Amino acid sequence: xxxxxxxxxxxxxxxxxxxxxxxxxxxxxxxxxxxxxxxxxxxxxxxxxxxxxxxxxxxxxxxxxxxxxxxxxxxxxxxxxxxxxxxxxxxxxxxxxxxxxxxxxxxxxxxxxxxxxxxxxxxxxxxxxxxxxxxxxxxxxxxxxxxxxxxx
Amino acid sequence: xxxxxxxxxxxxxxxxxxxxxxxxxxxxxxxxxxxxxxxxxxxxxxxxxxxxxxxxxxxxxxxxxxxxxxxxxxxxxxxxxxxxxxxxxxxxxxxxxxxxxxxxxxxxxxxxxxxxxxxxxxxxxxxxxxxxxxxxxxxxxxxxxxxxxxxxxxxxxxxxxxxxxxxxxxxxxxxxxxxxxxxxxxxxxxxxxxxxxxxxxxxxxxxxxxxxxxxxxxxxxxxxxxxxxxxxxxxxxxxxxxxxxxxxxxxxxxxxxxxxxxxxxxxxxxxxxxxxxxxxxxxxxxxxxxxxxxxxxxxxxxxxxxxxxxxxxxxxxxxxxxxxxxxxxxxxxxxxxxxxxxxxxxxxxxxxxxxxxxxxxxxxxxxxxxxxxxxxxxxxxxxxxxxxxxxxxxxxxxxxxxxxxxxxxxxxxxxxxxxxxxxxxxxxxxxxxxxxxxxxxxxxxxxxxxxxxxxxxxxxx
Numbered sequence: 001x002x003x004x005x006x007x008x009x010x011x012x013x014x015x016x017x018x019x020x021x022x023x024x025x026x027x028x029x030x031x032x033x034x035x036x037x038x039x040x041x042x043x044x045x046x047x048x049x050x051x052x053x054x055x056x057x058x059x060x061x062x063x064x065x066x067x068x069x070x071x072x073x074x075x076x077x078x079x080x081x082x083x084x085x086x087x088x089x090x091x092x093x094x095x096x097x098x099x100x101x102x103x104x105x106x107x108x109x110x111x112x113x114x115x116x117x118x119x120x121x122x123x124x125x126x127x128x129x130x131x132x133x134x135x136x137x138x139x140x141x142x143x144x145x146x147x148x149x150x151x152x
Numbered sequence: 153x154x155x156x157x158x159x160x161x162x163x164x165x166x167x168x169x170x171x172x173x174x175x176x177x178x179x180x181x182x183x184x185x186x187x188x189x190x191x192x193x194x195x196x197x198x199x200x201x202x203x204x205x206x207x208x209x210x211x212x213x214x215x216x217x218x219x220x221x222x223x224x225x226x227x228x229x230x231x232x233x234x235x236x237x238x239x240x241x242x243x244x245x246x247x248x249x250x251x252x253x254x255x256x257x258x259x260x261x262x263x264x265x266x267x268x269x270x271x272x273x274x275x276x277x278x279x280x281x282x283x284x285x286x287x288x289x290x291x292x293x294x295x296x297x298x299x300x301x302x303x304x305x306x307x308x309x310x311x312x313x314x315x316x317x318x319x320x321x322x323x324x325x326x327x328x329x330x331x332x333x334x335x336x337x338x339x340x341x342x343x344x345x346x347x348x349x350x351x352x353x354x355x356x357x358x359x360x361x362x363x364x365x366x367x368x369x370x371x372x373x374x375x376x377x378x379x380x381x382x383x384x385x386x387x388x389x390x391x392x393x394x395x396x397x398x399x400x401x402x403x404x405x406x407x408x409x410x411x412x413x414x415x416x417x418x419x420x421x422x423x424x425x426x427x428x429x430x431x432x433x434x435x436x437x438x439x440x441x442x443x444x445x446x447x448x449x450x451x452x453x454x455x456x457x458x459x460x461x462x463x464x465x466x467x468x469x470x471x472x473x474x475x476x477x478x479x480x481x482x483x484x485x486x487x488x489x490x491x492x493x494x495x496x497x498x499x500x501x502x503x504x505x506x507x508x509x510x511x512x513x514x515x516x517x518x519x520x521x522x523x524x525x526x527x528x529x530x531x532x533x534x535x536x537x538x539x540x541x542x543x544x545x546x547x548x549x550x551x552x553x554x555x556x557x558x559x560x561x562x563x564x565x566x567x568x569x570x571x572x573x574x575x576x577x578x579x580x581x582x583x584x585x586x587x588x589x590x591x592x593x594x595x596x597x598x599x600x601x602x603x604x605x606x607x608x609x610x611x612x613x
Contacts, residue, residue: 031267032274034296037609038321038402041365043271045391048384062269079243079295080274083266110318112299133404134321137388 025057026148029067029091033084033120035074038134039101043071046137058144064090069147072124075103076117088124096147099126100140102133157199158207161185164197171213172467172580173559174220175573180227185209185216186548186559186575192485194548194559201229208234215467218583219575241294247278251290254280259287262594266295273608279594286597289589291582296612304572309335309562310409312569316560319574320610321402322365325358326553327574327610328407330560333488335409338547338564342540343488350412350532352490354403355551356520360428361390362554363471363513363520364435366605370510371442373602374451382438386431393427396420411536421528428528432521439514452507456588456600459504468584470556470577472604475512477502482552490527506603545570553577555606574613578606 032040047053047060061067064087076084088095099105099120106119120126130143161171164187172194173186183206184196199206208231210217220231221240231237239250254261259282266274276292304315316331317324329351336342343351364387371379391401397416398406406414416424442448458468463476473480474496481496483489497515499508549560556577563571585604589597 030271032272032296032608034298035273035609036318036321036324037273037607038324040271040273041321041402045384045388047271048388049381050385050388060271074296075298077296077298079297080266083274083295087267110298110300110303110315112303115297115299134402136401 024148025059026068026144027059027061027066028069028071028144029061029064029087030071030073031080031084031087033072033074033080033104033123034077034116035101035103039073039104042134042137043073043100043140046140048137051137051141053141053144056141056145057148058141064088065092067091067095069096069098069144070124071098071100072104072120073100075106075109075111076120076123078115078117081117081123084123096127097124098128098130098143098147100130100143101135102131105129105131107131107133155207157183157185157197158209160197161187161209162212165212170467171209171216172557173561173573173575174209174216174223175561175571175575176223176227176229177563177571177573180204180223180229183223183229184561186561188550192482192550194550196546196548196561204228205230205232207232210234213467214465215580215583218579241297243292243294250292251278252280252288254288256282258282275608275612277597279589279597281594284593284595286589286592286594289586289597291586293582293608294612296609298613300613301572301574304569307569308567309339309564309569312562312572313407313409315572316574317404317407319613320576320578320607321404322362322607323358323553323555323558323576323578323610325354325403325407326551326558327560327576329355330549330551330553330558330574331562331572332407332409333549333551334547334560334562335549335564336537336547337541337549338544338562339410340539340541340543341410341537343537344535345490346533346535347412347537348488348490349527350414350535351407351488353416353524353527353532354398354406354414355489356524356527357390357394357397358403359520359554360431360517360524361387361394363517364390364431366513366554366602367435367439367442367510369602369605370506370513370599371448373599374448376442376445376448379438379442379445379448382441383435386434386438389427390431393424397424411534412532413534414532415534416528416532418531421531425525425528428521428524432518435514435517435521442510449507451596451599452510453503453505455506455596456509456592456603457503457505458584458588460502462587463504463584466584466587467580468556469580470553471509471512471516472556472581472584474498475502475508476504482550482557486550486552491523494523506599509603555604556580574610576607576610578608579611581606582611
């Protein structure tokens with residue numbers, strides 16, 4: 001009976017998101033470089049009860065000094081370029097950058113050229129691109145899993 | 153000319169009108185103030201700038217202080233009587249130029265942002281404090297300024313919608329509908345009952361997920377995981393419902409200028425009603441649990457108080473204004489939506505603190521869910537706006553977003569946007585947040601901020 005329950009639980013988890021190596025984890029720092037707030041709302045729910053990033057070993061940390069991954073949302077505005085670079089510079093190595101959402105990837109950008117620097121890859125080396133406007137919480141979780149597996 | 157402007161505004165204010173927005177137009181050659189009449193109609197009063205100078209309105213309408221500062225920064229205008237005229241949108245300036253001087257024994261500053269510790273939008277707060285007590289807060293936003301209003305200039309009216317929608321995901325429907333109404337007002341179109349109903353459904357769906365998210369955020373603001381998790385789960389279900397009905401979790405693309413392509417069959421509408429009924433039960437039970445959780449409930453009363461007089465003077469709008477006792481809601485006076493007989497909800501003890509703002513979310517949730525239950529009684533079909541009203545060069549739309557009344561003004565040449573002004577509920581309420589923070593403790597600020605839960609994106613544009 002106990003074995004059956006354990007197998008069921010394992011099955012349920014493996015169906016939701018591909019399972020990463022359990023021995024590893026990622027500390028994530030989010031920087032909003034000029035988003036519409038959609039990616040932030042989905043990221044919040046990715047850490048919420050339905051997706052629960054924490055169970056895969058992913059947590060949002062308060063400081064870039066504690067982070068393995070910089071998760072950047074939005075087109076980089078001229079005003080956020082400096083703070084974004086400062087956050088990246090504060091991270092310990094090895095560090096990875098995820099560009100999250102259509103704006104961060106430079107798709108269908110709206111706004112004045114004089115106010116925008118451009119997509120994240122114009123400012124930082126991007127390791128993983130997550131499309132979507134905004135990306136769904138499961139896409140965010142899957143991206144972190146992929147990066148975690150890749151890092152090994 | 154500009155003296156007539158000031159006199160006209162004074163006269164309107166004397167008979168009960170309120171100044172609810174101000175923007176520069178024609179490349180800074182004129183300034184237009186938006187006046188709200190007691191019956192809910194909005195009119196514009198225009199002043200021609202003389203050598204780049206216009207009389208200020210801040211003495212009669214402190215609510216437009218940000219508007220004037222923005223027009224000064226982006227259009228180079230000067231507002232006579234607005235002293236000191238601090239920069240708002242301009243960055244890269246000495247601290248002394250944009251902060252209010254606070255001096256005295258043991259006064260110091262705490263700088264927070266633009267990058268915050270959680271998953272939060274970018275913006276900078278500078279607290280002037282003694283110990284943990286906040287004396288004054290200067291908020292510097294516009295880190296996310298994308299120049300959306302100017303970028304929309306010259307676009308066809310239908311294309312301009314994207315600029316309003318993408319200003320903010322959390323207010324995508326409200327901003328889009330304010331824009332659509334402004335365009336239809338300018339081109340002499342009015343929504344028939346079917347279109348009004350489809351749009352009201354969208355607007356209330358946005359309010360439902362947004363208010364559920366706000367309750368979750370307030371719980372997170374005091375670190376109550378049980379409450380924030382419960383309402384985050386409801387928020388997720390609301391987004392899934394959005395997707396089931398419109399194909400997008402944030403309802404993107406569901407609003408159009410001049411009509412609606414939204415199709416909701418009878419079965420989908422019935423399923424949505426059942427899901428909404430379940431939200432109602434869950435939210436009611438969740439809110440009751442919060443009320444009887446002493447360690448949570450103790451944190452809320454008397455924190456971040458905004459009196460009714462201050463809310464009025466500062467131009468507070470939406471749940472924040474109603475929680476202070478101002479029974480105002482654009483839904484009560486708007487004939488372009490399906491809100492016949494709507495009466496704004498106000499808490500019994502409209503104490504204007506975090507507790508009242510939380511209670512207000514509960515009241516409005518119940519209203520919105522009841523409205524949706526009525527509105528989704530039948531299927532929704534595609535429909536178009538009909539001729540109604542005189543076409544003109546300027547159109548105005550005003551919509552009650554989850555964060556308060558959002559004003560959109562579209563000036564046009566033929567089918568092209570000349571000037572787009574989007575003044576959202578968040579924009580109106582940010583100065584109120586700064587005011588509410590004064591006198592409170594720094595550790596209570598996240599809670600105060602969450603009780604407003606404003607967007608940075610649609611203030612910055």
